[in-house]
Amino acid sequence: MDSNEIRKKFLFFFKEHSHNIVDSSPLIPQGDPSLLFTSAGMVQFKPYYLGLKKDMKRATSCQKCFRTSDIDNVGKTIRHLTFFEMLGNFSFGDYFKEESLKWGYDFLTKEMQINPERLYFSIYKGGIAPKDEEALSIWKKILPQNLHSHIFEMGEDNFWSMGETGPSGPCSEIYYDRGEQFDHKGCKGPSCGCDRYIEIWNHVFTQFDRQIDGSFKNLPTKNIDTGMGLERLTFIIENRFSPFETSLFYPIIDKFISNHSSQVNDKIKLSLELIKKHHDSPQDFKKNIIDSDAFQIIPNLRIIADHLRGAAFLISAGVIPSNEGRGYVLRRLIRRAERFGMILGVKEAFLHELIDSLDPIFSNVYPELSKNKAHIKSVLLFEEEGFIKTLENGEKYMNSLVKNSSGSISGQEAFKLYETYGFPLELIKEIANKNGIAVDEKEFNKAKNQAQEISRSGWKSSGEINTFIFQKAEGQLPPTIFTGYDRYEDKSKLIAILDENGNMLNTSQKGRSWLVFEKTPFYAESGGQVADTGEIYLGEEKIGEIIDAQKPIGKVFYHLSEIQKTITVGMEFNLKIDKIKRIKTAANHTAIHLINSALKKILGENTRQAGSFVNHEKFRFDYTINRTPTLDELKKIEEIANNAIKEEYKVYKELRALSDAEKLGATILLGEKYSDPARFVLINKEGFKNPKDRYSLELCGGTHVDDLKDVFYVKIIKDSSVSRGIRRIEGISGYSLIEYMESKNKILDILSEELTLPYEEIPNKISHLKEEIKNLKEEIKNIQTKKMDNLQKEEIPVKNYKIIFQKINSSDIKIMRGLSDNLRNENKNSIIFVYSINEGKVNFTIGLSNDIKNSDTDASIIAKKLSSSLNIKAGGRKDFAQGGGIFNLCENNLKEKFLDILK
Numbered sequence: 001m002d003s004n005e006i007r008k009k010f011l012f013f014f015k016e017h018s019h020n021i022v023d024s025s026p027l028i029p030q031g032d033p034s035l036l037f038t039s040a041g042m043v044q045f046k047p048y049y050l051g052l053k054k055d056m057k058r059a060t061s062c063q064k065c066f067r068t069s070d071i072d073n074v075g076k077t078i079r080h081l082t083f084f085e086m087l088g089n090f091s092f093g094d095y096f097k098e099e100s101l102k103w104g105y106d107f108l109t110k111e112m113q114i115n116p117e118r119l120y121f122s123i124y125k126g127g128i129a130p131k132d133e134e135a136l137s138i139w140k141k142i143l144p145q146n147l148h149s150h151i152f153e154m155g156e157d158n159f160w161s162m163g164e165t166g167p168s169g170p171c172s173e174i175y176y177d178r179g180e181q182f183d184h185k186g187c188k189g190p191s192c193g194c195d196r197y198i199e200i201w202n203h204v205f206t207q208f209d210r211q212i213d214g215s216f217k218n219l220p221t222k223n224i225d226t227g228m229g230l231e232r233l234t235f236i237i238e239n240r241f242s243p244f245e246t247s248l249f250y251p252i253i254d255k256f257i258s259n260h261s262s263q264v265n266d267k268i269k270l271s272l273e274l275i276k277k278h279h280d281s282p283q284d285f286k287k288n289i290i291d292s293d294a295f296q297i298i299p300n301l302r303i304i305a306d307h308l309r310g311a312a313f314l315i316s317a318g319v320i321p322s323n324e325g326r327g328y329v330l331r332r333l334i335r336r337a338e339r340f341g342m343i344l345g346v347k348e349a350f351l352h353e354l355i356d357s358l359d360p361i362f363s364n365v366y367p368e369l370s371k372n373k374a375h376i377k378s379v380l381l382f383e384e385e386g387f388i389k390t391l392e393n394g395e396k397y398m399n400s401l402v403k404n405s406s407g408s409i410s411g412q413e414a415f416k417l418y419e420t421y422g423f424p425l426e427l428i429k430e431i432a433n434k435n436g437i438a439v440d441e442k443e444f445n446k447a448k449n450q451a452q453e454i455s456r457s458g459w460k461s462s463g464e465i466n467t468f469i470f471q472k473a474e475g476q477l478p479p480t481i482f483t484g485y486d487r488y489e490d491k492s493k494l495i496a497i498l499d500e501n502g503n504m505l506n507t508s509q510k511g512r513s514w515l516v517f518e519k520t521p522f523y524a525e526s527g528g529q530v531a532d533t534g535e536i537y538l539g540e541e542k543i544g545e546i547i548d549a550q551k552p553i554g555k556v557f558y559h560l561s562e563i564q565k566t567i568t569v570g571m572e573f574n575l576k577i578d579k580i581k582r583i584k585t586a587a588n589h590t591a592i593h594l595i596n597s598a599l600k601k602i603l604g605e606n607t608r609q610a611g612s613f614v615n616h617e618k619f620r621f622d623y624t625i626n627r628t629p630t631l632d633e634l635k636k637i638e639e640i641a642n643n644a645i646k647e648e649y650k651v652y653k654e655l656r657a658l659s660d661a662e663k664l665g666a667t668i669l670l671g672e673k674y675s676d677p678a679r680f681v682l683i684n685k686e687g688f689k690n691p692k693d694r695y696s697l698e699l700c701g702g703t704h705v706d707d708l709k710d711v712f713y714v715k716i717i718k719d720s721s722v723s724r725g726i727r728r729i730e731g732i733s734g735y736s737l738i739e740y741m742e743s744k745n746k747i748l749d750i751l752s753e754e755l756t757l758p759y760e761e762i763p764n765k766i767s768h769l770k771e772e773i774k775n776l777k778e779e780i781k782n783i784q785t786k787k788m789d790n791l792q793k794e795e796i797p798v799k800n801y802k803i804i805f806q807k808i809n810s811s812d813i814k815i816m817r818g819l820s821d822n823l824r825n826e827n828k829n830s831i832i833f834v835y836s837i838n839e840g841k842v843n844f845t846i847g848l849s850n851d852i853k854n855s856d857t858d859a860s861i862i863a864k865k866l867s868s869s870l871n872i873k874a875g876g877r878k879d880f881a882q883g884g885g886i887f888n889l890c891e892n893n894l895k896e897k898f899l900d901i902l903k
């Protein structure tokens with residue numbers, strides 16, 4: 001039985017017990033910017049636990065999860081993983097402990113055929129809440145007499161609560177005993193936390209409502225939430241040493257071994273071969289790998305396998321490597337894996353070549369992974385290559401640190417190596433040790449913690465709207481009906497008023513508040529399109545303005561309004577959006593679809609939308625690409641988009657089953673969760689009668705024009721880099737393009753007036769003017785130099801040299817340098833000192849005449865000596881140096897000091 005079968009059997013088992021099989025929710029939580037990743041199976045069922053949704057009472061799922069807290073521990077243990085799958089069964093006020101535990105036991109012993117004698121069962125022994133006698137008596141009923149001794153008590157580890165108050169309850173965990181060969185000195189039994197006893201399944205019984213005074217009230221409806229890591233169950237069922245040798249990870253390691261064992265040194269090669277040979281027997285693996293030299297490379301392989309899985313799922317969910325938030329987590333995964341491969345002796349980018357090994361593991365369950373394979377591969381390769389380059393630079397930086405250090409590398413410098421160049425601390429220490437210098441670890445950790453604080457708080461502030469304040473209202477209000485696809489105004493009943501803290505009011509005086517209406521023509525900001533703004537009317541009378549509209553959680557639209565009158569829930573209003581703004585915005589949104597499609601045609605199907613922004617003035621379209629597109633390519637993209645307009649295509653919108661997206665090959669955004677049915681936006685001639693014959697088809701909730709004629713023309717204004725691997729096209733279309741052109745025209749008008757020339761002659765005139773300015777500048781320079789030549793210079797012989805003093809009035813270093821150059825060319829065996837004294841400041845240059853520039857005399861040394869005696873700054877080369885600074889002596893002092901140095 002492999003992992004695919006285990007997953008299937010689990011879901012099927014609970015389906016047989018009347019559970020709905022619910023698909024895994026996306027790895028990136030929807031509508032909750034405060035959560036980086038989905039980290040447990042129950043997350044998507046929160047509305048059921050809160051009683052907000054009631055359409056099912058039992059559910060089961062296999063949830064994709066990602067935990068960032070364990071990244072640094074991956075590889076060190078057999079437990080820690082970043083990406084994992086969580087099997088679970090859930091009851092929302094339906095069945096409780098007895099069924100859940102019984103099914104748990106049955107599934108493990110009958111479906112999975114685990115020997116019951118290997119299993120242990122924990123119950124909560126009591127502490128802050130009473131002992132779980134109920135679970136104890138249920139286990140005694142389920143288990144045969146001889147296994148009653150396998151029930152044991154645990155403390156607060158077996159009590160779950162959401163916070164200081166609110167839902168909470170005891171848990172019961174099922175453990176698996178791997179047998180004596182995994183025993184160790186001082187083992188404390190099932191609760192030991194060692195490699196012998198493995199916790200496989202946690203059943204949480206949410207039965208209490210914890211009060212402020214610490215007492216517990218019974219909840220009116222009790223819930224079940226269980227979680228079993230697929231990876232743990234699989235390594236027990238497949239009988240392997242750890243999850244990393246199972247069908248969930250080993251294919252990756254196996255591919256790594258076959259790709260690279262010929263490149264690594266003999267010792268590592270031998271270890272890799274041993275791992276391959278013994279991976280399918282836990283006893284052999286322990287004896288030949290864990291208790292031997294080969295153990296050294298085990299963490300590397302675990303990290304590569306774990307991080308590759310994690311990275312692939314994150315990329316597939318739409319994450320792109322970057323320096324903040326989710327992108328930063330992804331970047332760390334790729335760089336860590338790369339680094340640990342390089343330590344083994346792999347020299348080039350290798351992760352992207354392991355992607356095929358994910359097919360047998362996941363293609364049955366998560367088809368998106370195979371579908372996005374080309375994209376995942378190119379993102380990986382690009383980040384890997386970038387990292388290798390950074391590493392090379394880092395090595396140079398490290399070497400310079402070692403060379404210039406006075407016995408130690410500061411924590412700040414070490415952190416820079418870690419943060420910017422991706423050097424792990426161990427590596428920094430290793431290199432430093434070799435060179436006999438120390439690393440300030442304490443300061444390093446301080447810098448690291450500080451950076452983490454910053455990146456954490458940076459994440460929190462990135463969502464501008466605090467969704468938290470809407471949470472309460474969202475649960476109590478019906479979904480808002482959006483009528484703005486076909487109307488610019490609508491009559492609607494006011495159903496809620498929220499103040500700035502989310503408190504629901506019945507009446508509101510003049511001022512700012514969030515208003516919720518039964519239905520609304522106002523588009524709430526989403527999918528990169530800004531919100532509509534507009535006005536509120538009571539009958540014929542305008543009573544306020546709507547300055548923003550948001551749907552932070554997804555269901556209810558909140559209108560940020562500025563009201564001049566007292567209003568009350570239940571009143572009916574006329575809502576009017578700013579029509580002109582909307583029409584301009586719609587043209588720009590449709591233009592994005594035109595560009596998106598054209599882009600794929602010219603730059604390849606692999607380029608993907610990485611973000612977008614559209615308002616009434618312009619659009620921005622971010623896309624993934626590993627190079628800079630040529631001007632010619634951008635022209636072609638623009639041309640294709642505008643040809644669609646010439647072809648008089650129309651824009652059709654239709655709600656269709658989400659499954660049609662795949663059938664019709666619609667463009668969807670990675671990581672976006674679409675509703676079902678979803679809105680399809682089609683650009684073609686015949687509409688949905690013939691959707692295959694088309695210019696573009698995208699899933700999109702935005703507002704669009706009906707006819708491409710209303711886009712007029714699409715103009716790309718700019719293409720620039722956003723970050724490594726992501727570029728941004730900025731453009732304009734529709735009415736806003738006309739306005740944009742108007743404003744450019746105005747500039748032309750001004751120019752033409754200033755120059756008293758018609759438009760056509762302006763470019764010619766400007767090149768003439770430029771030429772003229774250049775000639776004039778040249779002339780001025782000549783005059784200046786000539787003037788200088790006539791300046792009085794003073795010549796004094798010192799030792800073998802002629803010292804030439806030249807004072808000038810200008811302190812412009814360019815002029816001084818020009819003058820010095822002239823003198824250096826014209827004189828022989830001379831040291832030329834050009835200086836100026838102005839407003840308490842001195843500036844000077846020291847130059848050697850060309851015939852002695854290779855002699856032992858060094859202008860920069862002379863300059864440094866002079867400047868230190870004057871307490872000012874100087875620097876330069878052997879044949880020319882310059883300096884300057886505050887100066888309050890007289891001219892003769894300066895010359896004397898200069899001569900003193902030479903004597």
Ligand SMILES: [Zn+2]
Nearest residue numbers: 187188192194
């Ligand atoms: Zn133990």
Ligand SMILES: [Zn+2]
Nearest residue numbers: 589700701702
């Ligand atoms: Zn769109």
